[in-house]
Amino acid sequence: MDIRAIREQFPILDQEVNGFPLVYLDSAATSQKPLPVIEALSNYYRENNSNVHRGVHTLGTRATDQYEGARDKVKHFINASSTEEVIFTRGTTTAINTVAYGYARHFLKEGDEIVLTEMEHHSNIIPWQQAAKHTGATLKYIPMEEDGTFSLDSVRSAITNKTKIVAMTHVSNVLGTINPIKEVASIVHENGAILVVDGAQAIPHMKVDVQELDCDFYAFSGHKMCGPTGIGVLYGKKHLLEKTEPVEFGGEMIDFVGLYESTWKELPWKFEGGTPIIAGAIGLGAAIDFLEEVGMDQIEAHEKEVVQYAQSKLQELEGLTIYGPEQRSGLVTFNIEGVHPHDTATVLDAEGIAVRAGHHCAQPLMKWLNVTATARASFYLYNSKSDVDRLVEGIERAKGYFGDVF
Template sequence: MQSRESYSMKECRADFPILNEKINGQPLIYLDSAATAQKPAKVLAKVQDYYQHQNANVHRGVYTLSQAATDLYEGARNQVQAFINAADWTEVLFTRGTTESINWVSTAYGQQHLQAGDEILVSYLEHHSNLVPWQVLAQQTGAKLRYVELDEAGRLDLVDLRHKLNPSTKIVALTHVSNVTGVINPIAQITSWAHQVGAVVVVDGAQAAPHLPVDVQALDADFYAFSGHKLMGPTGIGVLYGKKALLEEIPPVQYGGEMIEYVGLDEATFQPLPWRFEAGTPNIAGAIGLGAAIEYLRSIGMAQIAANEAQLTTYALKKLGAIEGLQIYGPTNGQNRTGVITFNLADIHPHDVATALDQEGIEVRAGHHCAQPLMRYLGVTATVRVSLYLYNTAAEIDRLVASLVAIKEYFVDDFT
């Protein structure tokens, strides 16, 4: 699909009805897209149209309505395949989200292939969803969990990573983009190194797929997971990409419903890929909405989205960095990172900062961001997080900065 010849931010913002809302009497400034992205009207309309005009179960009916629903559902799978450049449509599995996708890999692949003495390599950047499943797998199998260190800028220490890769490494599980520091990891290079020692690479793409062009063949990732709601689709739908040869050798995680081929009294056989992994009635509307979101993103162009976000991120980092007493965690330049920016302001608790910003209609996230090991690594318990997307503007950054200065004056200067 060709991208728009001229990208208009104003035109884009008009596509999101929620941006017309007011919060505490102030125009909404939504800066929490890393948690969940807002939905364009085309996605909302597509989901509503399905429920109004094609609502039926998929795969199971020969009647017209069921066939129409099946075509939409499987059409969304084809859209995902094109979006991430998977080699085959059967390599795309629908899940509830990134968390479930990674758990599927940990359960279905990990328990079959790991044993005592094997190693799983992760990093301090990981979201809990790409850490706890591997902790549990290590406990169940006797494997060892090893952590890649970070450099002073909060990026992966690639020297340490190469040093820790060895023939005992069976799984390398890393985020493509950190949900705390916004750093973009060099997955293609890491995958090359990991494959040299025979390791399988699992990539948490939750923060990458909405913001960057993703080519799973170029990355050579063995598994790649992401969530629909973070790239403007509905909640409750996600994707697990897996190389066909790997998916064919691992067992289903759930049983029953559409994944069944034949059932006898004492045994059953299962459908081929991808349906053998999709037990029960799937999230049909979610998949259709995800397909609509992908169509919307591709109409703009992922390269264009990444370029606009990089420009806005550089602007935000410069403006935020100029506030006295504000500490940014992670790289402070706009290179090789996305628009996820975390910081603390003076000695003000992050929750107080977020609450005060909310009074101005500015919605940010405060807390540990499901990354407690990283918080401890950084020497903090919580941070404020601003996360940008294509509907954000420089004017919104200016309002954020002005509000932060006022908050600092109220909490610090007026009480010292």
């Protein structure tokens, strides 16, 4: 991969922050946007701005073609069986809530089990807590190994004939753990349950084939994969989406409306009430074009090289704790002994280095790690080993700034 050529596609990276060239290491929170995505959004608003589906005029037709064209791009990007299985949402959170409210609340009953992991983002815990409270189902958690992974034997032990839903992240946003979704899906289905996958941290960084994984639902956000904010996707197997009730009601998702009863449109539109996220979907389509042009295999290989370099360099530093397994996706979460991660992030920011600090919307995982917060450096296709070198230098200065107690 030509990193210099790729970086030129991201205008935001060509700036100084606090007098230093920007090193952006917070892509797990949100990725930066390439010129093709920015231009696609601008073009829509400049030339094609219109509502979709209902209008018969030229602008409406253009907008509809672009909007539904983006759905087709998503279908091919994740290898869904049809566009009926691709639902546009506001993001991963909305997608998971759609399953928790529209499916789980209608099919769970008292005594049923929902199985999760302790590494989940809050967006893949709280909806299931609410579903359990509403239905009388119970929550169970798959125990983790010391390195932040879990074994398939633990999965088999956690799932019983009472288990109806298993929900887990594909990639941990804190540990970088890559979970064996395909193997888990096989165990889940052997027990008659369904698998819901939070793919927010996976789909920007690796090829995802939902049919090969055999997951039942897969949720992800556009803004972590070079697309705009406010757009996401819920993939679901058609027969399950047909059973799932809409969670928003109004225009656009209806078929027939009477004074006392109404009926819904067919898939996928029954889940897209109101004016849809037109520009966001078009921007997501442009992001998919960009990622596919670079090549997902190339992106994954590049990130693997950068994160391995980062691990090796950070492991050389005294007083640094790194969390998570050796084999991981493109992020490194760490703490400096005796230094609060917010202070670490503040010192790094003073040198133009952007990292994330806090509990990363994963408070149960922080408790499991026995910490209140961590610092996280996350990498993407526009990062290089020189960015890692800047990070290491910044951490050394942070240690010195806070007294170099080592």
